[in-house]
Amino acid sequence: MQFKYSALAASLVAALTLTGCGGGDSDSGSTPGGNNGKPPITGPVVGGVVITTIDGYLKNALVCSDQNANGKCEANEVITDINGNLVLTNEKGQLDIQVEKSIEEAIKKAPIVVKVLEPFKDYSADGFTIEPGIYTVDMDQPYQAMGKNVEFRAPAGSAIATPLTDLIVAEMENGSDQATAEASVQAMLSDLKGEDTSLEIDLYADYINTKEDTGASDAEKQLATKLHKTAQILTETQHQADDSIDLDEVAEQVVTEAVTAVNDATTDELNDPDFKPVVPVDKNESGETVVEKPVVNYQASVDETILGAVSTELTNAIWLQEQILPSLVTH
Known part of the structure; x- marks a missing residue:
């Protein structure tokens, strides 16, 4: 017989993928190219990284380039975008960002480690800055956190973990x-x-x-x-x-x-x-x-119906508390 029970869980908003590239404009002039004979001013060569993380698709997972090959996702190995922003995986389990071409090449030469983020855990001691309430969700069960200390590895050059x-x-x-x-x-x-x-x-x-x-x-x-x-x-x-x-x-x-x-x-x-x-x-x-x-x-498991019902009950309970508590205090 299959037994299921419900638990309060919250869905979360996927981290925004921030992209950009550097660059600059050269001054106009009389020489060919308009730069008065000076070397042209250029930004970094931009490459891209797409890594897919799956148990089911993992949303809001942390992806690291395991430069020291110790199988751990460490602070100095977190893959960030070209602006240095930490970006988590999206609803399709993908880390899809722009990086400098040299960084892209370095990532391909190192193993990949994917870290599941647990709900409301403080990762500051690990060197990660994760906003409170952000955690990994397996999209097989999108209305609840995985709540597990789990890491997946993949060989160097793999686009999937x-x-x-x-x-x-x-x-x-x-x-x-x-x-x-x-x-x-x-x-x-x-x-x-x-x-x-x-x-x-x-x-x-x-x-x-x-x-x-x-x-x-x-x-x-x-x-x-x-x-x-x-x-x-x-x-x-x-x-x-x-x-x-x-x-x-x-x-x-x-x-x-x-x-x-x-x-x-x-x-x-x-x-x-x-x-x-x-x-x-x-x-x-x-x-x-x-x-x-x-x-x-x-x-x-927590599905959308259960989540909505629990949220309504909590809202009603908070409303009652706000209505009743003041009268109790005054008496």
């Missing part, structure tokens, strides 16, 4: 080169293909877009649906795991259990964003990391 690209980096951390790591992760996920072994698992594809692509076959859409659910399970697992556990060390075991849970799920469960099994990972008495069987979990 998901729990699946995070697996590639995990394999690379264990000593594989990128091509070998990609092949290993595809093998881990291969049972999702079912009987149609001709299907290809593109670890850098937008599986949400594939699910809605009218040009995709039914088999491709089904595979994309399973990849989406697998990504959700991996996110839940990372969130539930203790910070002392190195999930990279047991990535293959976790994926095996996640794939089993997905293949055992019904069609309705695969399409239910609240159905998010978790793979428990803990340490035993000997200090060894143990991966357990998936636990079925239905995440609490």
